Amino acid sequence: MNLLSSRMDGVRGEGAFAVLVEARKLEAQGRSIIHMEIGEPDFPTASHIVEAGKEALDSGWTKYGPTQGDPELREAIAEVVCKQRDIKIDESQVVVTPGGKPILFFPILSLLEPGDEALYPNPGFPIYESMINYSGAKAIPIPLVESRGFSLDVNVIRDKLSDKTKLLILNSPQNPTGGVVPEEDIRAIAEMVLERNMMVLADEVYSRIYFEEKPFSITSIDGMLEKTILLDGFSKTFSMTGWRMGYGVMPKWLLDAVCLMMVNCNSHTSSFSQRAGIAALRGPQNCVQDMVAEFAQRRDLIVDGLNNIPGFSCTKPGGAFYAFPNTTQTGIPSDELAHRLLHEAGVACLTGTSFGDYGEGYLRFSYATSRTEIQEALTRIDKIMSGL
Ligand SMILES: Cc1ncc(COP(=O)(O)O)c(C=O)c1O
DSSP: OOOOOGGGGGOOOOHHHHHHHHHHHHHHTTOOOEEOSSOOOOSOOOHHHHHHHHHHHHTTOOSOOOTTOOHHHHHHHHHHHHHHHTOOOOGGGEEEESSSTHHHHHHHHHHOOTTOEEEEEESOOHHHHHHHHHHTSEEEEEEEEGGGTTEEOHHHHHHHOOTTEEEEEEESSOTTTOOOOOHHHHHHHHHHHHTSSOEEEEEOTTTTOBSSSOOOOGGGSTTOGGGEEEEEESTTTTTOGGGOOEEEEOOHHHHHHHHHHHHHHTSSSOHHHHHHHHHHHHSOOHHHHHHHHHHHHHHHHHHHHHHTSTTOBOOOOSBTTEEOOBOGGGTSOHHHHHHHIIIIIOEEOEEGGGGOGGGTTBEEEEOOSOHHHHHHHHHHHHHHHHTO
16 A cells, blocks of 8 residues: 655655665675765764763753754854854844755745746755755756856846746755865855845855865855755764754745744754754864864875776865765766666765756765775775776
8 A cells, every 4th residue: 555645756865864774784794894984973963062961961951942943052052153154144044944944945935836947966965856846846957067166057047037936045065076266256146146036055064174265155145145045954064963953044934934834843853962062162172173183184094095996086175074076987987887886896985966957977975984995995906997
């Protein structure tokens, strides 16, 4: 029996979780697997944040709380958002959510309906397309351009905009490419958005993980705060994936709708996790700085290593913790190549196509694993590819 609604037809999962399950199965059979599939920092959550979480549990932060989020945490978020992006907002514009994902789910469902169109980066975080599909709106992919550091082509966006376009999703630094969209492109996009009746969803969940130029936020442009849903969170920046802590900043009319969705779905974000979030934002930041410094070293190691493997070429990503090599010269389709690397080399990575059709010809390696493991993975891949 299958009684699912037709709305479920376009809903997709995440390749990372599927490959993780497959890789774990191989490990259970005694195989040695290097995990480069999952997008999760390998560092423990910093001890001052963990302590704050424990203290919160001990002192009774174990009850229901406000839907929009702990007011003290929202204040801390507003301070950080203002400082980081050089903008002015206050805590009334912030909603705290269980991870950043609800800032895709709830605003997309609140905004989009059949007849609308939404533009999204492809290859991109798979949840974008999935959620647009679920809303009933038309999902229109904007291909990323490798030769431009995987930025979006502003002219393609201009061509695809129509009277039906209600939403454009931006993600910088980007998953899966690690690309950072240059300020000039963001300014050109903002110009188009400002003259239309539409919103931008700026997914800045990797905003603090960058290696050269600080990523530019579209919210910093005059007039754009009113037209932007900003998504950020704690999972990546503070290595807090399991705490489920994210947040959004958006205009009041949409924030009220998102809070309504929260009431209908999860009531609010975990009370004690939110207390730990205050410690993360207001406490020492060297955990973030040290993590980013280590990612920078790993990035150089993996990019150089991948560029020495026959058939692979990899541009240097400016942020996040992903390498996205072009593998077209191997002549092997991406799905098959990822499958072979897992089964023959014991290296779990993702096929570019798990991020959309324009991901064909690429693989994604998450370098949120030790340099020793990265080196071992490179040796194993090289052995397989050199033997072909
Ligand atoms: C681009 C992007 N946005 C949002 C998220 C959501 O992360 P979380 O829900 O853990 O905050 C992720 C996680 O992988 C991501 O890569």
